[in-house]
Amino acid sequence: MYTLYFKPHACSLATHTILNLLDVPFQTVNKDTVSNYNDLNPTGLVPVVKDGERMVREGVAVILYILDRHKNNLLPESGEARETALESMLFANATMHPAYGRLFFISENVSDDNVKLDALNAAAESINQLWQVVESRLGEAPFLGGATMSPADILLTVYSRWGQFFPVDIVMGAKTTRMIEQVMAHDAFKTALAAQ
Ligand SMILES: N[C@@H](CCC(=O)N[C@@H](CS)C(=O)NCC(=O)O)C(=O)O
Numbered sequence: 001m002y003t004l005y006f007k008p009h010a011c012s013l014a015t016h017t018i019l020n021l022l023d024v025p026f027q028t029v030n031k032d033t034v035s036n037y038n039d040l041n042p043t044g045l046v047p048v049v050k051d052g053e054r055m056v057r058e059g060v061a062v063i064l065y066i067l068d069r070h071k072n073n074l075l076p077e078s079g080e081a082r083e084t085a086l087e088s089m090l091f092a093n094a095t096m097h098p099a100y101g102r103l104f105f106i107s108e109n110v111s112d113d114n115v116k117l118d119a120l121n122a123a124a125e126s127i128n129q130l131w132q133v134v135e136s137r138l139g140e141a142p143f144l145g146g147a148t149m150s151p152a153d154i155l156l157t158v159y160s161r162w163g164q165f166f167p168v169d170i171v172m173g174a175k176t177t178r179m180i181e182q183v184m185a186h187d188a189f190k191t192a193l194a195a196q
Pocket residue numbers: 007010011012044045046047057058059060093
């Protein structure tokens with residue numbers, strides 16, 4: 001059985017959703033309840049998945065570890081479709097996630113209110129440019145994965161919820177908004193969110 005270490009509303013919500021979709025046995029542990037969490041992950045970050053004695057860290061590696069072990073229609077097994085899906089996952093995890101991370105960093109580390117607001121707005125502007133990239137990549141398909149939901153769609157949906165915590169305007173296109181609404185309406189996402 002897997003153990004998912006999570007933090008409520010954090011990026012680990014995507015891993016939680018994927019575990020629900022696969023219908024595999026797992027338990028969840030809030031990282032803030034683990035006194036020696038940094039022994040599990042020296043970065044102090046979630047998600048971490050424990051599988052027996054094996055610890056897997058880093059969001060994309062965790063998702064690939066799980067998907068590679070269970071039959072699924074989230075990630076193509078090979079070929080160009082898989083390469084594109086991986087590109088989209090890394091766009092989400094390595095480009096969009098850090099862009100949102102700037103909002104948290106500025107909020108926690110800039111004390112002057114005017115400087116903070118300017119910096120938050122500048123960070124929001126770069127996030128909005130990335131949402132435009134998502135909009136054009138969606139094309140005519142409902143998901144970045146095409147006709148069906150992919151890990152990238154789930155990751156982006158989790159990040160999209162973070163804008164509400166800051167006094168900035170996050171702007172998404174109509175197709176992006178529809179993709180996010182569809183992921184949020186999925187039972188696997190709703191169940192994960194409720195459980196956290
Ligand atoms: N590159 C890392 C980034 C993970 C990350 O930034 N996680 C945040 C939440 S989204 C975290 O655990 N923050 C620690 C905390 O807030 O206590 C990954 O993909 O696993």
